[in-house]
Amino acid sequence: MRILNEGWVNTVLTTNFDHCIEEAKVLENKPHFLVSIKTPDDLVRFNAASPDPQLVYLHGSVEHYSDKNLDHEVDKLDEPIVQRLVPLLRDHPLIAVGYRGNEPSVMRDLLLEQINATNNFAQGVYWCVRESDMLQPLSPLVKELAAAIGTNFQIVRIAGFDELLQYDLWDRLRSEGAQPIRRSHAYGQTDLPSDMRAIEKAEADDLDEKMLRQRLTQYAKRLGLSAPENPDRAWLREEARVRNLLRTVGNDLRPTLAGWLLFAPSPERKTAQATVAFSARGPIHWIKRCFGDDAATGTPDEDGLISVEQDISGNLWSQLNALTDLLALVNVSFRLKEEISRTAYPYDSLALKEVVVNALVHRDYDREGPVRMEVTPSEIRVASPGGIIAEVAAQMAGRTLETVVRSGSRGIKGYRNPVITDLFYGGGQMDRSGSGLGDVWSLTLNNNGEVHFGPDANNQNFVVTIRARPEAVDEVTNTAVPAVTDTVRYTTNLLPIEEMPAKIWHTATSSTAAWRLKKEAAGLAVPPGHVHDGRFFTLYDLEKIARDLVSPFDEGEVESLTVSELLDQPNGENILLKLMNEAIFEHLRKLGLAIDYKRRRAYFPKEERGERKITYQGRVKRATRTVVKARVRRGTEDVLYYEHKAFGFTVMPFGGDWAVLLTPGYAFTRDGVGKPIGREKINILSTRRAARDFNPTVHHDVTFWASILSEDAEGVFALTFERANDLSSYAPTILLSRSQPTVAFSSTAFSESEDLDSEIEADLENLDDELSALAEEEAQSEDRDKGEEDERDQGNDD
Structure with missing residues (x-):
C-alpha cells in the first residue's frame, strides 16, 4: 500500500475476489483514496x-453477484474492460506476480489478442517466478505470449511476493x-474524502511555507522517504x-481541506467551524489553582x-498545542500515599493527548459547530461533530464501540479524514495502529480513572467522557490517600530469558529445508536448524562441528552473527524464533512431554494405569496435581477421552529483553498419548476449557x-x-529464570466481580458433553472403517 501511495505503482489488476x-488500505491509511472497479458500471471511474x-x-465482485470463477466464465473477458485497459497496457510495463496465467480471459482476451494494439507490449511484460518454482514449466498460454512478443517478455526470479x-x-x-509520483492532468474522482477536496477561492500561496517545510521533511523522515536537506x-x-495537501483544479493548484x-x-477565515470551544467550571479555589487568580474574576453561578471559557482557533497543530497546554493546567500532580509513595495525576497525560487528537483528526469538518471541551474538577467531556462513520459501524457487528474496545479489540479502523490522519x-x-481509544481506556484504567465514549443518540457527535482519579487531594499538603485500600499484585505468565545464545x-546450502538437509547428509553431523534464502542457520557451533566432525559443511564458509546482528537482517526475528522454538522443543522432549509442534503446545501423556499425577515444588511447599x-x-467405566493439563509457549522480545510466554491450557486425546480428538474442533474446545480457569x-x-520446565x-x-x-x-547455553515478574498497584478497575460459579459449572458440563459426543463419533467411525476393511479382507480370502 505504501508503494501505491508513492505512485510507483498506480494500477493493480486482480483475478481474485x-x-x-x-x-490493507484501511490498516495503513495509505493510499488516502483507492479507486475500486468491481463492475462494468464502475468502468467510468477508470483512467489510464x-x-x-x-x-x-x-473477474467481477462477490458482493455484487458478478464474480466469475467457473471454467466457462473465465474463458472470455468482457469487451468493455479490455477496451479500457488496452491504453494502460500500451503505455505502461506489466508486472505479473503470483499469477500462473491459466485463464483464457486474461491471457488471450487481455494479452495475446492485444499484441498489435500495445505495440508488441513495447513497455515490457515482467513475469515473476519464485525461485523454488523456476524448474516448473510455465503454462502453455504464458509460453505462447513469451514466444509472440520475444524480448519484451522477461522472466524475473523472485524469493516471494512479500x-x-x-x-x-x-x-x-x-x-x-526515488521521488513520489502523482499525476495531475487526469480526471478527478467525485467521491473523494472531504479532506481531499479543494477549497474554493484559496491558493497554494495561502499556506504557511515554513510550516510546510518543517512538517513535510519530518513526515518523510519518519516514514523513511527521500527528502532534500534544504x-x-x-x-x-x-x-x-503528492500528500494531497494541494490538488490541481484546471490550471490552478489549490489547497485541499x-x-x-x-x-x-488562519483557517477559520474559510472554515469557521474548525475551532474548539473550551470551558472549565468549578469552585473558585480550583479555578485559581488551575488557571491563576485572574481567571476567578467572574460572578459565581447559583451553585x-x-x-472560564476560551475559543481556540488556528491551524490544527496550534489547536493541539493550545489544548494540550490547557489540559496540563488542569492535570495537576499530587503525592499519592501508597506502599511506596509516588507522584500521581488526576488523568493520564497520554490518554488526554489521544482524546484531543481523536477530536481534531476524526471530526466531521463539513458539519457546523466547534468541538466542545467541558472540564470540571472530576471529569473532562469532549464532543466532536460527526458520529461513527459507516466504514467503522460495519465492523462492529451490532455492538457499541465502547464494548468492542473494552473487549480488547484493536482491529476496528476507518478514517473520515485520511490526509489529516496521515499527517x-x-x-x-498520533499512532495509526487502531489503538487510540483502546489506549485511552487502558491508560485511564491503569490510572484508576474511568472513561466512556461513543456516538450520541442520533450519531451526530462523538462524545468522550474521561473521569479523574477518585482520591480527595488535601489542598494544603497536596497529598492523597488511595481511594482503594487494597493493593493488587499481579504476576505475569513470563519466564525471563536470562541468557540468549x-x-x-x-x-550456504542448496537444500530448501532443514529436514531435507539432514536426510541428504545421510548420517553426517547436522545440528537442528532452519533454512532460509539459501542459508542454513543454527544455534550450534557450526564452525567447530565442521572442524571436528564429518559433516556436509565447509569450515571456511561458516559465518556467525550475534543476536542483534541477526535481528537487523531481513526476516531475522523469524529465523531466531524458529531456532529458539526448536531448542525449547528439545528441552520438552527430554522432559518426556508430548508435543503439538504446530500449536507449540506440550502436555504429559498418560501412564499405563491411565491417569497421571505429578509431584512438584509449588510456591510454598511440594504439591501433587493430576495432569x-x-x-x-456416564454410568460406565468406558474411557471416552483423556483430558491433559497442557501449556503453549511463545518466545517474545520485550524491548531489549526476551522471555518465554506460558499459556496454560488443555489437550484432549483419544488414547491419552498423541491421538487428538477432532483436529478441526479441538483448538476451539481447548480454548473454551481454559477460558473457565x-x-x-x-x-x-x-x-x-x-x-x-526448571526441574524444580x-x-x-x-x-x-x-x-x-x-x-x-x-x-x-540458554538460561531462563523460573521467577515470574510481578507488579503491584492500587485500583478499583479489577475489583468488580460477579458470581459466575453456576455459569461456569453449566458451561463445563456442556463442554464435557461436546467432547464426549465427539469422541463417540470418532470411535464409531473407526469401528465402521475397521468393519469395512475386515469385509474386504474376507472377500479377498474367498
Missing part, C-alpha cells in the same frame, strides 16, 4: 493516467531516493500535491461555581509448568538436550 488490498491508485477486479514488494521494490526505491519551493509544492486546516495561518501520524502526534551460525484425567461414559488457577498452572531448580535453569543428541557439546 478477496478484499485484502482494500483492507489516474491521479489516484486503482484496483480493477477483472520479498519482492518489501526488499526489491520498497526498500530499494527508498534507498535510491527543500526548495518546487519540492514543497510537489510533495504537498486537509492542507488548509493544517497549514493555513457557587466559576466558569498527524507522520508528525508523531551468544552466536547464530550459518552457511491426565480419564473421562468415562480464572486468576488463582492460572497462577497455579504457571507455577506448576515453571517448576516442571531454584532461580535460573538451562535448556537441556536429549541423551540421543550426539551434538549436545556444541549446543548453546
